[in-house]
Amino acid sequence: MLGLFKKKNKTPRFDFSNIGVDMHSHILPGIDDGAPTLRESIMMIKRFQELGFKKLIATPHIMADYYRNTPETINKALDELLEGLVKQNIDIQIEAAAEYYLDETFENKINKGNLMAMGGNYVLFELSYINYPxxxxxxxxxxxxxxxxxILAHPERYPYLGSIENYYKIKDYGCYFQLNTISLSGYYGKQVQKTAEELVDNLMVDFIGSDMHHLKHADALKQSLFTPHLKTLFEETALQNIMLK
Known part of the structure; x- marks a missing residue:
């Protein structure tokens, strides 16, 4: 069905301009597993613009064992990126927050109150892909x-969550869900796509994000525009990305 949909539509009938904001990406140069250099950062940003985005919120990883970023390292990379965009006359709004890994240091960061939030008080965090915390x-x-x-990042990608009832439990704890848009394109495999579609069908998606690390993600993001479930999100769901403008 999806293949037929793409055959008939070589150009998407809509883009991301109706939400305007991407709130999960790894476009800051050289500080995690995203863009390694300023050049790659700018290439990715140009692809965002082509898809209709007007504002990007960069969310570099903060993980105790791998990416020991701080507000200082993140803001330094943001300044480098903003300076590069000015030199190339690229007009787009960019802010920085973080994607926190739920590890042994996360609770300490919460207690200290120095988290990098977006929109004033939204905090993006992710889980292990292997073990339920x-x-x-x-x-x-x-x-x-x-x-x-x-905000729980890409809940569709944690295989141990399993049934939709487990997702409802986490929502009931007081948590928002951010779907990786490219999950709907099958980028991460059929099972992740199926879970993503189930979350859409059950009206559980609050935010969508690209989680862009490189240009292959940009290609998948464009392909997601052909999927019926993204169309459903745009037309039938009150996505909260607009709250971050």
Whole structure:
């Protein structure tokens, strides 16, 4: 069915201009597994513009064992990127937050109150792809108690969550869901695509994000525009990306 849809539509009938904001990407140069250099950052940003985005919120990884970023390292990379965009006369709004890994250091960061949030108080975090974190309920409640709004990044990509009932539990703890748009294109495989579609069908998606690390993700992001479930998100879901303008 999807193949037929793409055959008949070589050019998407819509783009991302109706939401305007991408709130999950790895476009800051040289600080995580995203863009390695300023040149690649700018190439990715140009692709965002072609797809209708007007604002990007960069969310570099913060992980205790791999990417020990801080507000200082992130803002330094942001300044480098903004300077490069000015030199090339590229007009697009870019801000920086972070994608926090739920590890042993995350709770300490919450307690200290120095998290890099977006839109004032939304905090993006991710889980292990292998093991279910037994303290996820407590972490979400701690964020809420601090006046923060937790957003779980790409919930469709955690295979151990399984049934839709487990997703409802996490939502009931007080958590928003951010779907990786390219999951709908099959980029991560059929099972992730199926889970993503199920989340859309159950009206559980609050935000969509590209999670762009490189230009292959940009290609998949364009392909997602041909999928019926993205069309459903645009037409039937009150996506909250617009709240981050």
């Amino acid at each position: 037994n303290n996820i309920k407590e972490i979400i409640q701690r964020l809420n108690d601090k006046g923060l709004k937790p």
